[in-house]
Amino acid sequence: MTDGKLLVTILLCGLATWLLRVTPFVLVKAARLPKWLLSFLSFVPVAILAAIFAEELLVYHPGAWPTLNVENTLAALPAIVAAIVSKSLLVTVVVGVAAMAVVRLLGWG
């Protein structure tokens, strides 16, 4: 792989990503959003975070059903409890990392 190809790839991927990030802001600024769209968007935060979380708990196998990522699932349980008890992002992250360290130490993954 040459640095030239890498640079072109970075620039084009950067442009594609930037357009995805910025275009909605320009559109929303220019137009008034219909009520149904605002209603749809009100579900996005919980839906997208749940989807990202689920993806971390699963392992993709092309052409077959996904399997459970045991390591991540085991470490997620104490993190969920920490989130509920503390309502603090920092505490949740620290407990999650510690839980994962323990899971790996015990070879449960």
Added chain:
Amino acid sequence: MDIDLSAKAGLKDVMPTAFGYIGVGLAFGIVAHTSGIGPFMVLLMSLIVYAGSAQFVLTSMLLAASPVSAIVASVFLVNARMALMSMTVAPYLKKESLTQNILIGSLLTDETFALSMNKLNVTHRPLRPAWFHAANLGAYLIWAAATVAGDLVGSLIPDAKAFGLDFAVVAMFIGLLYLQMVTDRSRRFSRHLEVAGTVMLLMVILMRFMPGNTAILVATVLGCLIGMALEHLRKEAPTHD
């Protein structure tokens, strides 16, 4: 998190996510190092592409000698969910200038998006650029520094997964999801749980047919539509009782 919308509060609010950025950033830098990408190119990639999973995809496809067009198409698909997040935040910044909107949008990530949604629930008023820029820039610089550091020390660390630091990002999403469900009082907690549960079930089904990153996008759109349908049915229901 409190009602303060200053730049200082933005930096403070983004700090817990730093663990996630550092964990994943180091891991990415190490992968880039083993793929033969030097620190300067890693820095450029982190500053220009600035997207965790997309950078992993980009690197592995480069290594597999995929054509540039295929790499760009894949990155576009992996990052397509960003358009959904931008669309969700944008109405809260509509009163700000177009330049401010573009600047905020340029550095929006999963994490700063989720933080801004949490912040909205706490403050009950429009977001302010000062807060958003500080949170975005904090995340941006930490990500860039972590990826470069990972590339530089890549040869020294044999196992990127040591100490469970890579799990920081998953734990962070758990925290962000839970906080979103309890602070967004426009719906009851049980309704949020319903949407989250539906989306997670959809993910299992969808990942039978498509990779996780595509499934995230499809499951989110379907989950929002199902949420809308349920809410609509419930509004109609009392009149039929």
